[in-house]
Amino acid sequence: TITNQVIAMPKLHRVARLAALLAARGGRLGVAVDHIDGIERLAEAMAQYGSDAGIDVLVEIDVGQGRCGVPPGEAAVPLALAVSRSPRLRFAGLQAYHGRAQHLASSVGRRETIAAVVRAADHTRQLIEAAGLPVPLITGSGTGTLVHEAASGVFGELQAGSFLFMDADYARNERDPAQPAFEHALYVKTQVVSVRDTHAVCDAGHKSHAIDSGLPTVALLPADRTLRYANGGDEHGLLYADAPDARLPSLGHMLWLIPGHCDPTVNLHDFLIGVRGGLAAGTVERIIRVDARGALT
Ligand SMILES: Cc1ncc(COP(=O)(O)O)c(C=O)c1O
Known part of the structure; x- marks a missing residue:
């Protein structure tokens, strides 16, 4: 998944090309959006590129990271509907990633933060579905909190990456008893x-x-x-x-x-x-x- 900073047209053309290349190899590219302008420009770039492959588009909600995303709830609904109306864009669901929560030192802090993330994401899903559009996926999470999103029954994909290598920062944090013990593999x-x-x-x-x-x-x-x-x-x-x-x-x-x-x-x-x-x-x-x-x- 790549994120919303794809507003420049040459970059969007590269995104469209990458989506087509991946589709030819059986893959799917997902892009997160948080503004109607981004959706329209992405749709335009896909049309100009002329591929029928389509692209997965996730509406990003800001679940506490304070980075990209619209606030959870009503603001996500018109964006999801706009994506679903565009012929070359596939509404793929919600991007609900809380990066800072990954690195909270206390395991209770991480658990409580992700409980709020799960509630916000689920509420947003319900609103979009009430507007008649199914939400195929809620995606997010990382190495620090993956057990919580995995157990939530709300998230369908975990974006954890660092677990493969681990690092000194993750190793310093208190481990949740439910969390797998990942070993260091990068030196x-x-x-x-x-x-x-x-x-x-x-x-x-x-x-x-x-x-x-x-x-x-x-x-x-x-x-x-x-x-x-x-x-x-x-x-x-x-x-x-x-x-x-x-x-x-x-x-x-x-x-x-x-x-x-x-x-x-x-x-x-x-x-x-x-x-x-x-x-x-x-x-x-x-x-x-x-x-x-x-x-x-
Ligand atoms: C959007 C997003 N998802 C997932 C991750 C993976 O998190 P981690 O490497 O902590 O597992 C990152 C890491 O930067 C990220 O930016």
């Missing part, structure tokens, strides 16, 4: 390039991992895990041994960092190195190119 490998009395320095700064959700933690060997990573700028990280049982690593030592935020970290790299068998003893099995590298919009 940035780095080497110690300088050792001083007070700290060591490694060659991974924030050009190699995203720090918007906090700094990385140090993974793998028990001795390394006690090290504290601090921001050393663009190309460097500072390592402190301030835990009672910690020792500074030696020059040349290899470390694996668990990035603070996995999604924007992946986008900083051309390739992922696929290792099977664990970091210490595993073997490289695949080099995976990051196709979306630099595809920022």
